[in-house]
Amino acid sequence: MTFASLVPHRMRRAAGAALLLAGLAAAPAGAADSAFDLPGPGLRVTVTRGTVTLPIAQLPDLAAGDRIEIHADLPEDQRTRFVLVSAFLSSATNPPPKEWIEAAETWKRKQKDRALTLRVPEGARQLVLFLVPETGGATGTIADAVRNKPGEFVRAAQAINQASLDRSRLDAFVAAIRAQENKDPAHLKAIAPMLARSLAIKLNAECLDKVVEFQAACLLENRESLVLADMHSSSVAATLAGAPTDLALQLSYTREAGLGYYSQYIAVVRDIARLFGAFSTPQFRYLPALGLQEGERIALLLNAAPSFAKPKSVLVASMPAIGADSLPRLRAANAAPLCGADPNLVLPVEGAPLIYSTDYARNMVVRLNGADVALQARADRGGYVPRTPIDPSRFQGSVEGRLHGTWGYQALTGPAFALQFPTAAPWKAGPEAPSLVTGRDNPLKLEGPAPACVSSVSMRVGDGPAQPVKFKAEEDGLALTLPLKDARPGDVTLEIRQTGRPAPATVALRAYREASRIAGLVLHAGDSWGELTGQRLDQVASVELGGLRLKPDGLTREGDTDRLRVAGAGDAPAPGEATARVALNDGRTLRLPVTVRPPRIRVELLDKDVRATAPASQLPLVAGNALLPDTARLHFSLRAANGALSARDAIEITGPRGQSLILKAGPNLQLQGDTVLVATLDPAALGPSAFGPLRFRLVREGEASDWRPLITLARLPKIERVDCGAQGRCTLTGQSLFLIEAIAGTPSFDGLVQVPQGFTGRTIEVPAPQAGKLYIRLQDAPSEVVELPTGG
Structure with a gap:
């Protein structure tokens, strides 16, 4: 009987479809490049803690x-007779006692002679199992090897x-891809990206552009490089307390090792081969085995055929680490409310791919007002789905649902989700909704119950046919755009269909015709732009004044008034009375009296100083x-280029995200003379999320100068220390390290270390400083270099 007969057919198929991990053991020539696709013997393991017994797959x-x-x-x-040997380990520098x-x-x-019944001793951090072909003194040889090294x-x-x-x-990813290949190949393009995100698997997006018949095969090419790093699975298999950090584990997360963000499924290959080769003997050669868990059974996978002639093969398997686990950091992948009445509801989670590929998380439920709804993890859908749809009649309005379950022997509490359930409450236009006007698309805000459950919105003008309306669900309503560009004035009826409600809700509105009216044109001498005010200014095609021709450059609406910026080439004429010619889109022209105002004051930045x-607890x-x-x-200070300044003038400062601040006369804005203002800016006044290039302009009695660049605002990380070891490896410790884009030991950024997007850690390995400095590029200002004196 072969080793293949020892593993169920389903497990053999999964093994054959999984990633080809090269050369984990120091096997004979040629075997170092073999895949872990050879089924070996199995183990059956149960663990009892207190009075509860669990199969190994749940631990x-x-x-x-x-x-x-x-x-x-x-x-x-x-x-062939095998001796099953177990060895508890504590640390790399502390050999285990014989017992x-x-x-x-x-x-x-x-039974008591052929099986192991073990009690995990205090101080143990790892359990290793050996399957040794029967040989005189085999147990003693294994014990000596473990105790010696x-x-x-x-x-x-x-x-x-x-x-x-x-x-x-990877097995879960491959199985899901192959299942879709056999059922609905066309569906593969839709779910492959979700599978890859859920399981932290690298996705070759180019495969999804291929002919359907070749997509699955393309996605599974080069499988040894598909598995990406997962920090939680790394913590589950963490190094022992007191043991030296595994160099291969460290290198697997660094770009310098050539592995980018790939898992140590690739990185540990070379390291284990060297380790096992170091203590192989003429009698035994050690052959590592990966364990695929299902219930009580662990199916061992080998990367080389075992030998029963000297040196005989000793199969080495590892049990879960002892006392090294932490609960997975599940987080909601989407903060927006979800429709609890949706039969296809998904509670999107991320942060722990092992929930999809192992049985560690079990009995998962979402708790809604004290009622538990059983869940199932679905990698192809990116989260947990109810095993049976939630009955919408049991809930009304907004309900918080939080994930609960068990992780091994520990209670697991996951993120909370806002679920909405439709009610019979009416929908209505918001209190500040503008009047609907024909001839243009109209934005509208509707308020009503369970916006997340809205499946479609349609509009009917008068007795005309229904037409779809684009909408966006918000927390307390819907943001719509009503297509009234070609509509006639009259009654407008909206129909809102909601998941969980048989009949649509209706909202009655009315659309009006707006007359074209131009109230005036504000224009300053010397400017090449102006602002029209009035109604229906979307019909304006151009404005001519003397030799100045202006085109629309941005339309805004304030209440019932349109404001249209017009800009072009040339300068406005001298101050005084003039007549402008306004051309409309329909070919009509209007004559508009205009008073050209005096030139707007112009200012320029004179000097600036950053303090x-x-x-004391941070490095500068x-x-x-x-x-x-x-x-x-x-x-900073600014100077008027034309005209004089006064104490009534103010400075407006704005950022790229709309943050705005007005500095008025006072401690932060003072006149030096008739033409110079000195100002002080505290960035905190712009808000905690302000960053990027800042601009300023002078504001005087409702008018303003042109915007001018001021400075780039950047948020700084809080760096507490830089520690360097004897071997030149340095660790930077601080807070808000995600604000750093890259760190280098030289001004030219040779050998830089890039900080991953969304990094939340407090430490990161950095290059050794040169001349007592590190050099930093910030996310907020990547073109500027910030120096960090380290004192070394």
């Missing part, structure tokens, strides 16, 4: 005091754990005068 970690039952899952006619190593002879008739087995066990978890994610301080960041840190103050 992300073990704990001191756990009772473990381990059986070798071998066929009845197994001819931490036990053995069972799997061919014995009595415990650190090698610590690192090997850690890496096997990590690779097995990563393998589970920054850092708390040194930026030039082109950059304004959010913790600094900007002192």
Whole structure:
């Protein structure tokens, strides 16, 4: 009987479809490039904590005091006898005591002789299992190897754990892709990106542009590079307390190692091969085995065929780390309200791909007003879905639903979601809704129950046919755009269809004709732009005044008044009375009396000075005068280029996201003379989210000068220290490190380290400083370089 017969057919198919992990063991020539696609023997494992017994597939970690039952899952006619050896490990520098190593002879008739019953001892951090072909003194040889070099087995066990978890994610991805290939190949294009995001798998988007028949095969090419790093699965298989950090684990997350953000499913290959090769003997050669878990059973996968001639192969498997697990950091992937009445409801979550590829998370429910709705994790849909649709008649309005379940032996609480359920309450236009006007598309805000449950909106003008209306669901209503450009004045009826309500809700409105009317044109001598006010200014095609020809450059509406900016080439004539010619889109022209106003005052930046301080607990960041840190103050002065300044003048400062600040006469704005103003800007007045280029202009009695560039506002990280070891590796510690784009040890940014988008950690490895400085590029101002003196 072959090893393939020891694994169920379904497991063999999953193994054959999974990622080809190269050369994990120091096997004979040629085997180092073999895939982990060879089914080996199996194990059956249960764990009892207190009075609760769980199968191994539901346990992300073990704990001191756990009772473990381990059986070798071998066929009845197994001819080669195996000794099952277990070894608890504590740290790389502390050999385990002899009583931490036990053995069972799997061919014995009595259950107690052929199985292992273990109690996790205090201080243990890892459990390694060996399947050893029966040989005189085999147990003693394994015990000596473990006790002589415990650190090698610590690192090997850690890496096997990590690779097995990563393998589970890839198996889930491959199985889902193949299932869609067989059922509905055309659907693959829609779900492949969601599968990749859910399971942290690299997606080759170009495959989705291929002919349908070739998409699945393309997506599964080069599978050894598909698995991306997942920080939670790394913590599940974390290194032992007190043990040296696994270098291969570190390198797998760095670009310098050539692996980018890929998992250590690739990175540990070379390291384990070297480790096992270091203590192989003429009697035994160690062969690592990945574990695929299902219920009580662990199916072992090998990357080389075992040898029963000297040196005989010893199969090495790893159990979950002891006391190393932490609850997954599940977070909602979408903060917008969801429709609880939707039969296809998905509670989108992210942050822990293992919920889709393992049984660690179980009994998951969403709790709604004390009622629990059972959930199922669906990687192809990006979150949890109810096992049966929620009955909308049980809930009304907005309800908070929070995820609850169990992670191993621990209670798991997940993120909260805002669920909305439709009611019979009416929909109505918002209190500040403008009158509907024909001849243009009209924005409209509707207020009503459960906007997330709105499936469609249609509009009917008079007795005309219904036509669809574009809408966007907001927290308390709908934002619509009514297509009234070609409509006639009259009654307008909106029909709002909601999931969970059989009949649509209706809203009655009325559309009016707006007469074209131009109230005036504001224009200053010397300017090449002006502003029209009136109604129906969307019909304006151009404005001519002397040799100045102006075109529409942006229409806004304030109440019943349109404001149209017009701009062109040339300068407005001298101050005085004039007549402008306004051309409309329909070919008509209007003559408009205009009073050209005196030239607007022009100002220019005279000087500026940035004054920054850092708390004693932080390292100072040194930026030039082109950059304004959010913790600094900007002192600047401006000069009038034409005319005089007065104490009634103000300075308006704005940022790229609409933040605005007015500086008026006072401590922060003072006249030096008739033509110079000195101002002080505190960036905090622009709000905590302000950053980017700032502009300023002078404001005087409802008029303003042209906008002029002031300075770039940048938020700074709070850097507490930079620690460098003897080997030149340095660690930067601080807060808000996501504000950093890149760090380097030289001004030319050679060997830079880029900070990932959305980074939330407090430490990051950085290059060694040169001449006692690090150089930083900020997310808010990537073109500027900030210096960080490290004192070294």
